[in-house]
Amino acid sequence: MHSGVPSEHNPSGRYIAYIPRADRAERRRIRRIREARFPRLKHLTDFDTSISPVDSATIATLAAGSFIDNGTPIVLLGDSGTGKTHLLIGTGTAACQAGQSVRYVTAAALVNELVEAQDERTLTRLVGRYGRLDLLLIDELGYSTSTPAVPNSYSKS
Numbered sequence: 001m002h003s004g005v006p007s008e009h010n011p012s013g014r015y016i017a018y019i020p021r022a023d024r025a026e027r028r029r030i031r032r033i034r035e036a037r038f039p040r041l042k043h044l045t046d047f048d049t050s051i052s053p054v055d056s057a058t059i060a061t062l063a064a065g066s067f068i069d070n071g072t073p074i075v076l077l078g079d080s081g082t083g084k085t086h087l088l089i090g091t092g093t094a095a096c097q098a099g100q101s102v103r104y105v106t107a108a109a110l111v112n113e114l115v116e117a118q119d120e121r122t123l124t125r126l127v128g129r130y131g132r133l134d135l136l137l138i139d140e141l142g143y144s145t146s147t148p149a150v151p152n153s154y155s156k157s
Contacts, residue, residue, distance in 0.1 A: 032096040036137075038104050044090035052083050062091040065098055068135050085139055092137045100134035107141045 033041070044063045049056055061067070067074055074091075076084040092102045105113070117126040130136060 028099075029097055032099075032101065033093060036092055036096055036102040036104050038089050038092060040089070041093065042086045042089040043093055044087070047083060047086055047090060053078075054083065054087065059087075062087060063094045065091075065095050065100065065135075068095060068100060088137050088139055092135060095135045101132070102135045102137065103130070103133050104137045104139065106139050110138060 044059050047054070047059060049059065062074070076087055078084050089104065092104055095102050113126065114123065117123040
């Protein structure tokens with residue numbers, strides 16, 4: 001940090017905070033993880049493949065994130081308690097660390113958000129915001145229940 005005295009490197013004498021590039025990259029990574037809205041932090045490296053049918057090759061594929069660049073959708077199916085949410089959050093965390101924009105949302109919360117946006121006439125803006133994400137993680141698809149407004153919101157498109 002420079003002093004408040006004018007100098008060759010700080011002619012105005014104003015305080016200037018120098019933030020190393022590594023610190024800025026770390027703050028961006030932390031911001032991306034916070035903006036993803038994960039309910040808790042999980043990493044793919046912490047996933048226990050010994051109690052799951054998911055093998056280490058699948059974990060490596062999720063961690064690499066090439067499916068994001070290719071635009072390939074991934075669907076995780078399985079019984080309750082098999083680690084789908086862990087894999088979803090871990091994949092999202094890896095994508096955030098790789099510089100991708102990510103958003104985690106449950107299916108019920110997403111449907112509610114879309115219905116509210118439609119009611120408030122801001123649906124186009126909301127869809128645009130989601131469309132700019134590199135990775136959208138939708139969890140708990142099998143747990144969602146639809147309200148009477150939901151089918152109508154899909155049929156009007």
